[in-house]
Amino acid sequence: MGQKLLRDLFILLAAFGAIWSFFYFFPVFPDEEIFEISIENEEQLGELVVEELLGNEPDFAELNNPTLDSALKMICDRLLQQVELTDYDFHIKIVDNEMVNAVTLPGGHIFVFKGLIEFSEHPEEVAAVLAHEIGHVQKRHVVKKLVKELGLAIITGVITGGDPVLITEVSRSALSTFFDRKQESEADRYALKLLEKSNISPTAMAAFFRRLKQQNGINHESLEILSTHPHTNSRIKASLEYKTHEGFEAKKFEFDWDKVRDSLYASNEFESPDE
Amino acid sequence: MEQNTFSQQVHAGYHSLPQPDELTTREKEDAMGAYLMMFAALAAGLPLPIINLIAAVIYYFVNKSKSRFVRFHSLHSLYAQIPTTIMNAALVFWTVRNLVSCGESFSCFDDFYIGYFWTVVIANILYFVFSIIAAVKARKGQFYYFIFFGKLTYEQVYRIIEGEGEKQQAVNKPPV
Numbered sequence: 001m002g003q004k005l006l007r008d009l010f011i012l013l014a015a016f017g018a019i020w021s022f023f024y025f026f027p028v029f030p031d032e033e034i035f036e037i038s039i040e041n042e043e044q045l046g047e048l049v050v051e052e053l054l055g056n057e058p059d060f061a062e063l064n065n066p067t068l069d070s071a072l073k074m075i076c077d078r079l080l081q082q083v084e085l086t087d088y089d090f091h092i093k094i095v096d097n098e099m100v101n102a103v104t105l106p107g108g109h110i111f112v113f114k115g116l117i118e119f120s121e122h123p124e125e126v127a128a129v130l131a132h133e134i135g136h137v138q139k140r141h142v143v144k145k146l147v148k149e150l151g152l153a154i155i156t157g158v159i160t161g162g163d164p165v166l167i168t169e170v171s172r173s174a175l176s177t178f179f180d181r182k183q184e185s186e187a188d189r190y191a192l193k194l195l196e197k198s199n200i201s202p203t204a205m206a207a208f209f210r211r212l213k214q215q216n217g218i219n220h221e222s223l224e225i226l227s228t229h230p231h232t233n234s235r236i237k238a239s240l241e242y243k244t245h246e247g248f249e250a251k252k253f254e255f256d257w258d259k260v261r262d263s264l265y266a267s268n269e270f271e272s273p274d275e
Numbered sequence: 276m277e278q279n280t281f282s283q284q285v286h287a288g289y290h291s292l293p294q295p296d297e298l299t300t301r302e303k304e305d306a307m308g309a310y311l312m313m314f315a316a317l318a319a320g321l322p323l324p325i326i327n328l329i330a331a332v333i334y335y336f337v338n339k340s341k342s343r344f345v346r347f348h349s350l351h352s353l354y355a356q357i358p359t360t361i362m363n364a365a366l367v368f369w370t371v372r373n374l375v376s377c378g379e380s381f382s383c384f385d386d387f388y389i390g391y392f393w394t395v396v397i398a399n400i401l402y403f404v405f406s407i408i409a410a411v412k413a414r415k416g417q418f419y420y421f422i423f424f425g426k427l428t429y430e431q432v433y434r435i436i437e438g439e440g441e442k443q444q445a446v447n448k449p450p451v
Contacts, residue, residue: 001430008423012358019397024390180385 036152039087039107041159042143045170046107048158050091052171053111063096063114067263071255072112075127078253079134082197088137092130100212102129104136105174106143118261121211123253124204128195132205135190141183142174149173188235192242201250206239289433293344295416305338306348306413310406313356328353328360347432348413352406354424359402362395 053060088108316330331353412419
């Protein structure tokens with residue numbers, strides 16, 4: 001009787017695990033609604049959101065720095081050359097914001113914060129963050145997130161009507177809400193593969209997050225990226241354990257990253273007499 | 276779920292099972308009540324699903340001395356609802372925690388949560404359906420064994436324990 005009881009208990013627990021796993025991998029609320037928003041509409045939405053953020057949000061002034069722009073272009077080019085079958089035109093901008101963060105917006109728009117550039121000790125770390133954001137774009141996580149939070153009607157309403165109040169609402173939602181764990185892991189896996197294909201060491205991601213974690217106690221408020229990306233330890237582990245193909249050789253970027261970062265302070269000094 | 280075949284089998288070391296015609300109507304109704312009472316308690320217990328478990332414990336202790344048949348169904352019903360109660364309570368806790376931590380954003384309700392939500396829904400439906408079947412069988416004076424819980428209850432109610440009942444046998448003695 002004792003063995004039969006154990007067998008029955010095992011069957012019950014296995015059924016519980018199987019049902020949970022089934023609904024986790026095959027959600028009952030699939031992302032079908034997302035397909036009702038075409039890439040063209042998403043790009044249109046992205047332009048409205050970017051216009052709103054750059055025009056009306058004081059924390060999102062675009063930073064124009066030729067040295068930095070050129071370095072970022074080299075990083076992006078290296079990554080984007082390896083992005084296969086993309087429907088998006090990527091638009092990557094640097095915004096004058098001290099937060100250590102980067103955000104993905106609809107339609108292939110990515111904002112890299114000045115704080116992230118200052119914090120990164122190597123261009124490979126910026127590349128790792130960018131690869132992660134490109135992953136969010138490719139998997140259409142932003143539109144999924146917005147549709148889930150605000151509903152399809154509001155999103156299509158913004159695209160077709162362009163109501164300023166709704167645009168502000170959508171823009172704030174795009175910035176404030178978090179991706180779920182599954183989406184973060186998906187973007188991480190995509191990023192690690194993209195880094196490998198771009199001849200950038202995937203361990204750059206681990207280095208970035210490890211330092212970010214160490215700094216967390218010192219300067220908590222500016223490390224926005226940590227609060228929006230939970231489970232840092234598992235991400236560091238995944239990055240360190242990622243196995244690159246045989247013969248993989250990381251190629252360093254040829255520009256001087258310290259000079260690029262110094263150019264940020266130089267532009268600040270140039271601006272200071274006016275203040 | 277396994278259904279009793281009324282094959283008159285008696286396991287060695289276990290009390291024999293009563294047959295439907297040996298049971299009184301009152302016993303059958305009390306046994307059925309063990310399952311039906313839970314639905315009322317479950318509805319009353321929402322959003323604190325622990326209340327139905329308390330009701331089940333009370334029902335068991337009130338009815339356990341009536342007969343083995345009633346005791347079996349009361350304990351069977353009590354055991355069977357423990358997992359669904361725990362699952363429901365965990366779902367309520369998880370939902371509240373998500374609402375508190377994420378505010379107006381629904382991003383905390385990820386696929387992990389949604390998967391659990393549907394698992395709980397299925398568990399409750401199964402519990403409901405099999406409890407109705409068990410209640411009908413009990414009303415007819417029959418046994419019905421849920422997977423795991425059926426065997427566990429049978430083991431506890433019908434297993435012959437040495438020395439069982441001796442304590443109840445009071446011995447009358449003349450005055451000293």
